[in-house]
Amino acid sequence: MELMKRKLVDITAPNRSTGIVNGESSNILNWDDVRFKWAYPTYKRMLGNFWTPFEINMSKDRQQFTELNSLEKESFLKIIGLLALLDSIQTDYASRAADYLTDSSLQALMIILAQQEVIHNHSYSYVLSSVTDKAVQDEVFNYWRHDPILQKRNAFVTEGYTSFAKESTVQNFLQSIIYDVILEGLFFYSGFAFFYHLARNQKMVATSTMINYINRDEQIHVGIFEKIFKEVLAENPEYDTEELKSFGTEAFREAAELEMEWGESIIGNKIEGLHMNELSDYIRFMANKRAEQMGFKAPYEGFRTNPMRWIIAYQEVDLGKTDFFEQKSRAYTKTSEANGFDDL
Template identity: 70%
Template sequence: MAEIKKRKIMDVDAPNRSTGIINGSTSNVLNWEDVRYTWAYPKYKRMLANFWVPSEVNMAADIKQWPKLSDQEQETFLKIIGLLALLDSIQSDYAGKAADYITDSSVNALMIILAQQEVVHNHSYSYVLSSLVTKSKQDEVFEYWRTDKALRDRNDFVTNGYAEFADDPSVPNFLKSIVYDVILEGLFFYSGFAFFYNLARNQKMVATSTMINYINRDEQIHVDLFVKIFKEVLAENPEHDTPELRKFAVETFRKAAELEIEWGRSVIGNEFDGISMTELEQYIKFYANVRCNQLGYGHEAFPEVPRKNPMKWIKAYEEVDNGKTDFFEQKSRQYVKVSDDNGFDDL
C-alpha cells in the first residue's frame, strides 16, 4: 500500500502501544513503559541530556576577535551562518510535517524534541550574529539564500525533495524525504562545520565553534533517529524495499555530494590554511558514503573513496561527547537539575 495516513489525535478503540511506525493503530496516549520500539526511550533520554541554549555560551572573546579576522574569514563566516540558518529553518518545518504521519506516540515525541532543537539551532545563529555585527548586516546574512547561486542550488535540491512529500504524501515519497533529511542533517552542514572547527584549532572564534559542536552533536542524533525510522518503515512494509529505492538513494547522495563540493569551493576554496580543498572533497564524499551506508546501501555512492576520514584532525571536534564539553577547556556541563522529585540519588 503506497498510501500513508495521518495519525489521529485520539483513537479510543486503539491500543496505547502502536501497531506500526506508519499506517499503524494507536490511541496516541504515550506510556514510556509500554512502547513498540526499544530504542525510543534511550534516544529520548539522550536528546534530553543534550539540552542547551545559546546564551550559555559566553561570546565575549569572540566579540574581541571578530575585528581581527581577515575580510575573507569574516565573509565566509557570515555566508556559512546564513546557510545554516536556512537549513535549520527548513528542518523545523519538515520534522513537523513528517511527524504527522508517524503513528507511534514515542517516535512522534522524539520528532517534537528534534524540531525544538532545530529552533534552538536557529536561535544560536541569531545570537552569534547579534553579538558580532549590526542589525542591518544580520538582515543581509539572512537574505544570502536568495542571491547566492551555489547556496540556492543545494538548498533547492533538498526543499524540492521535501515538497514532493508535503504535496503528495505517500510511503515512497516519505522514504525519499528521509533520504533528503539525512543529506541535510548529515552532509550539507559538514563543509561549514569544517570551517568553524578550523578556526577553533587556530584559537579563533572558539565560542561560536563550541555552539557549532553542540549543533553537530544534535544533528548526528537526528540522523540516527531518521535512519531508525527509515529502517522500521522498510521492515514493516517490505514491499517498499525495492531496487528502485536503493538506486534513488545512491544517486541522490552522489548529487548531494557534488552540490556540497561546489558550495565548498565557492565559500572556502583554497583560502584558508589548514583546509585543503582536495581533502574537503574527499571528506564530503566520505560522509556521503557513511550516510548511504547508515541507510543500508553500503558505500555505493563513492566506492572508490577510502573508508577512513581524510580530515583526521576534525575528529577531535566531531566526536566530543562528554556531557557538554568545550573542546579547549574540556569542562563537563551536564544539565541534570536536582529537585525534591529526583534527589541526589538520581543523578
C-alpha cells in the same frame, strides 16, 4: 500508498502502536509500553543534551571577529546564513513527518527534534547579533535568496521535502528521509569543518563550541531518521526495492557534488591551512558513510578513511558543561555509542 495522519485520540486502539505508519494507536504515550525499544534511550539522550545559546559567552568572539581577515569573515557569514536556512526548514519537516508516525513515542521524539532545530536556528541569530550589527544580520539571512550556488544546493533538498508535503505517500516519505539525512548528515559538514578549523587556530572558539552542540544534535537526528527509514521498510517490504536503493546512492552522490561546489565557493584554497582537496575527500568519505548507513551502495569507490582526522577532536564535546566555555582549550570525552558521536 497514501499515508494516513495519526488520530488525535482513538479510544478503540491500543496504546502500543500496531505499526510505524498507517497503524493504530490510541495516541496515549506510555514509555513503558512502546513499540520501538530504541525510542526511550534516544529520548533520554536528547533530554540529556539540552542546551541553549545563552550558556555560551561570546565576548571573546566579538573581539576576534574584527581581527579575522576578509575571506574568513565572508566565509563565516555565508556559512551562518546557510545553516540558518537549513535548520529553519528542518523545524517544519520534523513536524510534518510527525503527523504521519502512528507511534506516539516517535511523535514525541519529533517534537524534541523540532525544538532542537529551533534552538539551532536561534543560535545563528545569537552568533550574528554578538559579532555584527543588524544590517549585516539581515543581509546574512537573505543570502539564500540570491546566491546561485546556495539556491541550487538548497533546491535539491527543499524540492524533495515539497514532494512529500504535496503528496504524502510512503514512497515520498522514504525519499524525504533520504533528503533529511543528506541535510543533517552531509550538507552541514563543510561549514562545520570551517568553524572547527578556526577553533584549532584559537579563533572564534565560542562559535565553534555552539557548532559542537549543533553537530552532536544533528548526529542524533540522523540516527533517528535512519531507524525510522528502516522500520518503515521492515513493515512495508514492498517498498524495499532496487529502485529505492539506486535513488539513495545517486542522491548522496549528487548531494556530495553540490556540497563540494559549495565548499569551493566558501573555502576553496582561500582559507590558510584548510585545503579544498582534503575537504572534498572528506565530503566523499561522509557521503559513502551516510549512504551505507542507510543501506545503500556507497556512491564513490574508495574514500573509506577520514582524510581530516584532526576534525574528530572538535566533534567531541565535554558533556559535563562545567566551565569549559571559558577555557582556551577543550577537554573532550572519548567517542562512544553512549555519547552519540560518529566513529570517524
